[in-house]
Amino acid sequence: MNYSYPLYRPPSEANSLIFQVTEGCSFNRCSFCSMYRTKNFSEKPLDLIIKEIHHAAQQHPNTRRVFLADGDALYCNVSSLLQVLETLYHCFPKLGRVSSYALPNNLMVKSQQELTTLKQAGLNLLYYGIESGSAALLKCITKGTTPDKMIEGLNKASNADIKVSATVILGLGGQHHWQEHIEQTADLINPLNLNYLSTLQLTLDEQIRDEFIQKFSRNGRQFEPQSDQDILKEQMLLVSLVEPKSAVIFRSNHASNALPLKGVLPKDRELILAQLKRAYGDNSQLVPNWMRGL
Numbered sequence: 001m002n003y004s005y006p007l008y009r010p011p012s013e014a015n016s017l018i019f020q021v022t023e024g025c026s027f028n029r030c031s032f033c034s035m036y037r038t039k040n041f042s043e044k045p046l047d048l049i050i051k052e053i054h055h056a057a058q059q060h061p062n063t064r065r066v067f068l069a070d071g072d073a074l075y076c077n078v079s080s081l082l083q084v085l086e087t088l089y090h091c092f093p094k095l096g097r098v099s100s101y102a103l104p105n106n107l108m109v110k111s112q113q114e115l116t117t118l119k120q121a122g123l124n125l126l127y128y129g130i131e132s133g134s135a136a137l138l139k140c141i142t143k144g145t146t147p148d149k150m151i152e153g154l155n156k157a158s159n160a161d162i163k164v165s166a167t168v169i170l171g172l173g174g175q176h177h178w179q180e181h182i183e184q185t186a187d188l189i190n191p192l193n194l195n196y197l198s199t200l201q202l203t204l205d206e207q208i209r210d211e212f213i214q215k216f217s218r219n220g221r222q223f224e225p226q227s228d229q230d231i232l233k234e235q236m237l238l239v240s241l242v243e244p245k246s247a248v249i250f251r252s253n254h255a256s257n258a259l260p261l262k263g264v265l266p267k268d269r270e271l272i273l274a275q276l277k278r279a280y281g282d283n284s285q286l287v288p289n290w291m292r293g294l
């Protein structure tokens with residue numbers, strides 16, 4: 001495959017075949033994210049994508065899972081995505097899952113009917129960065145959306161029966177705003193119908209650290225980073241406040257996490273909290289910093 005780098009995928013797509021439908025991120029302005037800073041956003045020509053799918057099908061005919069990259073394949077118009085999905089399911093007879101990242105704006109722009117059509121064509125799973133449920137913090141990190149818009153978009157995805165795997169970034173509020181960050185994030189999550197919930201730990205690249213802090217102060221807030229132990233405190237509060245309408249698979253298994261966790265909420269809440277309490281105050285239970293990264 002002729003990939004354009006850097007190329008990212010969620011941890012759970014490690015065994016998926018990846019097709020780059022777009023390159024970069026159509027938004028590319030979140031202050032905490034340096035993933036696609038070196039790439040200009042573009043849509044790959046449809047005929048080239050179709051050619052790549054046919055070519056890959058000769059080498060990997062038994063493919064069961066496909067991830068559409070880069071940052072937001074869902075940016076593409078519905079007719080292009082339908083052609084991609086149709087070609088994928090035609091070329092890979094065992095294919096059972098196609099997924100992509102989705103930006104808040106992607107779900108706002110697509111209609112309910114369009115999302116339903118995409119689901120019927122085989123787009124089964126979207127990875128979505130909630131990051132925080134605090135409107136003020138979303139402004140500080142220049143996420144380009146609000147909690148209300150996220151709820152609207154995510155409900156559209158659930159109504160279309162597309163599964164959603166959402167991420168929250170622990171540490172995003174820093175020492176001064178962590179409680180607001182976690183409480184308002186739980187408020188946002190609880191009425192939703194998420195299928196998966198993951199927590200990441202804020203990791204700022206050197207190249208964007210100053211920008212991140214400046215954007216906080218421009219919005220009248222101060223940012224002081226949280227320690228790994230502070231992050232455990234945030235995780236404990238989040239796990240105790242999340243009351244999903246139906247069972248949510250919870251993961252904290254990203255490369256950035258100091259303490260890997262997994263379970264189903266709310267069923268495993270006490271088990272997860274017990275794990276967190278054991279690690280609280282005991283750095284020896286945490287993954288050392290040098291073994292983590294994005």
Ligand code: SF4
Pocket residue numbers: 025026027028029030033034035036071103129
């Ligand atoms: S966090 Fe997502 S939406 Fe924001 S710049 Fe990074 S890839 Fe784009």
